[in-house]
Amino acid sequence: MSKHAIRTLLACLVVYVVWGTTYPAIGLMLTPPGGQGLPPFLATGGRLLAAGVSLLLISQLSARGRATTRQLTRRQFSAAATTGFFLCFCTAALVAGAAQRLPSGAVASYLATAPIWATILLSATSRSLPSLRVSIGLALGLTGVVTLSGSAIAPDTTGVLLALAAAGTWAFGSWFTSYSGHIPHHYGVAGGIGQVTSGIGLIAVALARSEHVDLPVPDVSNASLIAFVYLTIVSLTGLTTYSWLLRNRDPLIATSHAFINPLVAACVGAVALSEGLSLQLLLAAAMVGFGAFLTMPMTRRRQRKRTTPRRDAPTLERSS
Template sequence: MSSPPPSAAALAGRRAGTTPTLIWTALIVVYLLWGSTYLAIRITVETLPPLLSAALRFAVAGLILAVVLRLRRGPGALRVDRRQLGSAALVGVLLLAGGNGLVVLAESGPPGVALPSGIAALLVATVPLLVVLLRSATGDRPPLWTFAGVTVGFAGLVLLVLPAGSSDAVPLVGALTVVAAATSWSFGSFLSGRIRMPTDPFVATVYEMLAGALVLAVVSAGRGELSDFHPAQVSARSWLALGYLMVAGSLVAFTAYVWLLHNAPISLVSTYAYVNPAVAVALGALLVAEPITPQVLLGGAVIVAGVALVVSTERPRRASAGSRLGTSPVSERR
């Protein structure tokens, strides 16, 4: 997922021929589609087994992307060596089986147990904060303001999940499950820039999706989801939501994101990290009446402020070193 960053001259040449309208169109696509995937997950797991639905999503999306690359680039389009394949598979398992799979589990279940989609998105927004901690643990020394952003962000996380003593309190088990998901996603994002990955991010994503789908399918079978799965009992809206996740979340938004990485300033592209949660919260409230309590507003605002501070203080380092703070062509996605 981490291909070598384009040279400054190459980026300047690409951006010179790219209109602001195209950039903002692609950015809005990423904002809205990735932000909406949390709600789509909630609708999908209403009648579909959670991990099985995630396995189907990434298997289909990965196969479609593989076919497109094969048709456009020829027989050798997907060729990688064993080390690259193993690296992509490891990152895919961390991002998709661990990261996305745990989010799907957290959003499944009856009311009062399932985590609202908007709150899941706010908790996932802590990924850049966790990546900073991983960098620090391996000897990197981010700027002081970056650590200030991490502190602010985690203070918001505590505010968000603190027991409120009301029926609208955030389900603690679901919240901790999403924190574990964000931790897995952070490890995958962190490793993707430090191990030998396929040089083409599209090719890397094919193997990541397929590896993640395989692990999700195995765990799904171990949980007995396959024996409980009856297609006739799945609602039309769950099938539609799954299709939306496959196409809009895993293919369209992903393609727009990779295009942005090559045609827009990384500081602008990175704004998805704190716009997506706002979109998810708004859609959850408008479309499925998820509660927005003062606690959610306060905790969410503090988390987003912390992430914004981290992203903004990392811009000079990214421009000079070509590093990416927890960003990945696969959303998260989502």
């Protein structure tokens, strides 16, 4: 197996399995069973800021990372910050809100509709109607959402809307990452900028909401703190890994994590948080996942039309 194939396999493992565990981890960080959790915006901003600073520091250990930082243009910084705004600031804030209202499996199922929203976005920007297969996928995925929304599993309308909005911002951020030719070549620098700017923004929101005033530090549970550390580590590796897949592999591979994450989240949530694992939840997750799968050929076909590489398009960093 080639080095590139091994790298792809490890990247898929991160976005397939590890990301699935983040949904119950977010619930544990914010609302641990029988304990005091961390404030949503302060905790989310803190972990993104810590991960982003770590990424930037690690990137300076390599000559390419230092060169990328020295040669960073305002346009590249803006592109990296824009990616972070949609993938980190918006999505993380919305997921944090949804995780306080819905079970982990339900949140992950709604987030799994991101490929569906991406397909709608591509249809709008290309001014073309989706194929029959893609239309069936859209209908099946939306049926899964309705099934989940109308059940006792996800009774909170606000939580549902927050999770669906998170899927929309994730879809737009993924589309921007895949098509932008101005994101810095070095993934540590690009990911670090996105997470630092998003973390600072979320902490500013937390301060405006006076979350720091109501933070009972001595009462915060150990489970919540452990989840915070775990999510920081995942933030350190997850976005960089996902960006690498989007920019170096077929988008089908990167976005297919949507099929696996809900099942992982539901199973881990049932074990770690004693959340219900019902047949209806699994059925809704399956419908959303398969619906997203049917929309994938359209996403892949649009990507293949970009046969002429941009002069400033990102390239895979070679390891020394």
